[in-house]
Amino acid sequence: MTGLAEYEVVEGEGGSTLVLTGPYLVSTIGAADDDLRGIDGAIARVDISGVTEIDTTGAWLACTISTEHDAEIHGADERAQRLLEAISGLGGEEKLSAPRLPFWSRVPEAMGEKMFNARTGIIGVVSFLGALLISCGSLLRNPSRFRMVALVRQVEYVGVSALPIIGLMSFLIGVVIAQQGAVQLAQFGAETLTVNLVGRITLRELGVLMTAIMVAGRSGSAFAAEIGTMKLTEEIDAMRTIGISPMEALVIPRIMAAVVMMPLLGFYASCMAILGGAVIGETMLGIPFWTFLSRIQEVVPTYDLWVGLIKAPVFGLIVGLAGCYNGMQVKGNSEEVGRRTTMSVVSAIFAVIVLDAFFAVFFTELGWG
Amino acid sequence: MSDPHKARRHERYKGEFPIVVEGLENRFGEHVVHQNLDLKVRRGEIIGVVGGSGTGKSVLMRSIIGLQPPTAGDVHVFGRSIIDAEPDEEIGVRDRWGVLFQGGALFSTLTVGENVEVPLKQFYPDISDELRHEIARYKVMLSGLPENAVNKYPSELSGGMKKRAGLARALSLDPELLFLDEPTAGLDPIGAAAFDNLTRELKETLGLTVFLITHDLDTLHEICDRVAVLADKRVIAVDTVPNLMELDHPWIQEYFNGPRGRAALTAQALDELRRHMDMPVAAHAVKALDKAEKGKA
Numbered sequence: 128m129t130g131l132a133e134y135e136v137v138e139g140e141g142g143s144t145l146v147l148t149g150p151y152l153v154s155t156i157g158a159a160d161d162d163l164r165g166i167d168g169a170i171a172r173v174d175i176s177g178v179t180e181i182d183t184t185g186a187w188l189a190c191t192i193s194t195e196h197d198a199e200i201h202g203a204d205e206r207a208q209r210l211l212e213a214i215s216g217l218g219g220e221e222k223l224s225a226p227r228l229p230f231w232s233r234v235p236e237a238m239g240e241k242m243f244n245a246r247t248g249i250i251g252v253v254s255f256l257g258a259l260l261i262s263c264g265s266l267l268r269n270p271s272r273f274r275m276v277a278l279v280r281q282v283e284y285v286g287v288s289a290l291p292i293i294g295l296m297s298f299l300i301g302v303v304i305a306q307q308g309a310v311q312l313a314q315f316g317a318e319t320l321t322v323n324l325v326g327r328i329t330l331r332e333l334g335v336l337m338t339a340i341m342v343a344g345r346s347g348s349a350f351a352a353e354i355g356t357m358k359l360t361e362e363i364d365a366m367r368t369i370g371i372s373p374m375e376a377l378v379i380p381r382i383m384a385a386v387v388m389m390p391l392l393g394f395y396a397s398c399m400a401i402l403g404g405a406v407i408g409e410t411m412l413g414i415p416f417w418t419f420l421s422r423i424q425e426v427v428p429t430y431d432l433w434v435g436l437i438k439a440p441v442f443g444l445i446v447g448l449a450g451c452y453n454g455m456q457v458k459g460n461s462e463e464v465g466r467r468t469t470m471s472v473v474s475a476i477f478a479v480i481v482l483d484a485f486f487a488v489f490f491t492e493l494g495w496g
Numbered sequence: 497m498s499d500p501h502k503a504r505r506h507e508r509y510k511g512e513f514p515i516v517v518e519g520l521e522n523r524f525g526e527h528v529v530h531q532n533l534d535l536k537v538r539r540g541e542i543i544g545v546v547g548g549s550g551t552g553k554s555v556l557m558r559s560i561i562g563l564q565p566p567t568a569g570d571v572h573v574f575g576r577s578i579i580d581a582e583p584d585e586e587i588g589v590r591d592r593w594g595v596l597f598q599g600g601a602l603f604s605t606l607t608v609g610e611n612v613e614v615p616l617k618q619f620y621p622d623i624s625d626e627l628r629h630e631i632a633r634y635k636v637m638l639s640g641l642p643e644n645a646v647n648k649y650p651s652e653l654s655g656g657m658k659k660r661a662g663l664a665r666a667l668s669l670d671p672e673l674l675f676l677d678e679p680t681a682g683l684d685p686i687g688a689a690a691f692d693n694l695t696r697e698l699k700e701t702l703g704l705t706v707f708l709i710t711h712d713l714d715t716l717h718e719i720c721d722r723v724a725v726l727a728d729k730r731v732i733a734v735d736t737v738p739n740l741m742e743l744d745h746p747w748i749q750e751y752f753n754g755p756r757g758r759a760a761l762t763a764q765a766l767d768e769l770r771r772h773m774d775m776p777v778a779a780h781a782v783k784a785l786d787k788a789e790k791g792k793a
Contacts, residue, residue: 460604
């Protein structure tokens with residue numbers, strides 16, 4: 128029987144004595160602690176001669192009781208005495224867990240904080256964009272400072288290594304649109320219009336939009352996590368002290384890579400989607416593969432391509448900006464890196480979709496319907 | 497031991513050697529760090545571990561606490577084999593040791609107080625919140641931090657304070673065995689001396705066995721009962737500092753009898769003198785010695 132901490136209150140001359148017996152260790156004290164705190168009435172002495180083993184937690188409890196009841200501690204052996212001396216005077220008032228506010232003040236407070244953060248976030252992004260433009264300006268004046276190697280590296284990460292996944296994704300989207308569209312159009316006997324459907328929707332909208340979402344998930348998050356981790360490990364501070372501007376070394380190559388690669392990736396995605404449509408045309412609709420492709424040329428107006436290509440670099444800028452800005456905002460701890468990475472992807476996709484809606488209205492008004 | 501909620505209690509270790517390392521071999525690919533390394537740590541001592549950079553001091557510590565499975569050899573802590581256990585398997589030793597990592601390794605999303613509470617919650621969930629808060633608070637203060645540090649996050653602390661907070665967490669279960677990885681590295685001399693005193697005081701009041709990796713010659717002279725020297729992929733000697741200085745090994749000679757080694761020794765001798773002589777004459781003598789020492793430097 129290893130035993131637990133036990134106690135007993137003995138009445139005697141000059142007040143009652145609290146007799147502690149058994150081991151008073153952090154591992155055995157759990158049950159006795161609550162009861163001991165609940166003892167009512169005066170205690171004149173605390174007798175710990177029956178304590179078989181004691182550690183700082185036991186000593187702390189004995190100390191707390193003796194101060195609370197203004198009692199003296201008796202029967203401490205040499206080790207206990209040492210512990211008691213070490214522990215006494217360590218009491219403090221600092222509360223460990225901050226008191227939780229009531230529901231009705233907690234919720235509005237949190238909402239207000241969210242609003243305020245949104246405001247500072249918008250101001251922050253705009254200032255970041257400004258700082259980016261200033262850096263670009265100074266780079267234009269000193270083109271020798273431009274980091275070509277970093278740009279090429281980022282172009283590879285953002286663009287080249289994304290080719291397989293974006294290609295596969297777009298091909299399948301083309302397949303789905305052609306197949307589902309054909310089912311609906313067949314009701315009007317207009318299966319041949321599947322070509323128009325696939326060609327126009329992919330070049331104009333889906334190719335670029337899906338690519339932007341993919342790049343945000345693939346590269347925007349990587350930007351935020353990379354830069355955020357560098358911020359935590361003080362690498363960015365180290366750069367500044369050496370005289371390297373993190374804007375020029377880290378941010379500009381990444382954003383530029385996103386801006387340059389987005390139109391290319393978007394166009395590539397549209398082509399893959401059309402290929403997917405053409406495969407469905409060949410296998411299910413009886414439209415020969417090459418006829419499908421040559422029909423695309425006839426039914427898709429050139430401005431559809433322009434609509435896609437004009438939107439793409441803007442989406443690239445948004446994705447790159449969201450990633451780099453959130454990365455640079457990381458401070459404190461590792462949780463923040465995860466939070467900021469999530470935020471970069473969510474806000475980039477949100478902004479891209481909102482902007483896409485504006486673009487749709489804008490281009491239609493322009494007569495590029 | 498599968499049920500973490502079961503109250504657990506271990507007898508204090510009564511044997512002579514809480515840490516026994518036998519024939520330890522660690523290799524990373526072709527690179528052999530340790531070969532045939534033997535080490536026995538006595539109960540209740542502060543053992544210092546020294547060695548040049550890359551001799552595997554931290555690897556040795558990681559092997560002992562079970563984070564680095566060795567290629568060969570055996571490690572026993574409190575008489576239990578660490579080698580056969582998985583890194584997070586409960587074998588009844590993890591609530592009896594405390595580890596202070598080099599950078600503190602505090603959980604960055606928790607406050608200092610919550611950091612100290614983590615082991616308590618893990619091993620003794622039946623302790624009431626109130627007592628657990630109190631334990632965390634007095635451990636933080638015991639480690640020499642101000643009271644208000646309990647509610648600070650690690651990112652708000654200086655390097656020295658992080659070390660102290662790490663120590664508070666290492667001490668949170670009243671361990672019998674304490675591992676310190678370069679506790680005074682990066683501290684200012686005053687802070688380092690205070691940390692040394694703290695370590696010694698804790699060892700004396702709590703009866704700890706301390707495994708201390710250090711480069712700090714002052715620490716070695718001041719608080720270590722014995723020093724283990726790592727060189728040539730093994731422990732070449734374990735002894736008190738004066739005895740080690742008698743040894744005829746080139747690295748040991750260079751380490752302890754180099755300019756820094758001698759300075760640390762003089763400093764310690766002066767300290768002793770100050771402690772033992774209170775007479776004004778003696779004080780004069782000490783001052784004169786001090787001056788002479790400064791002149792030399």
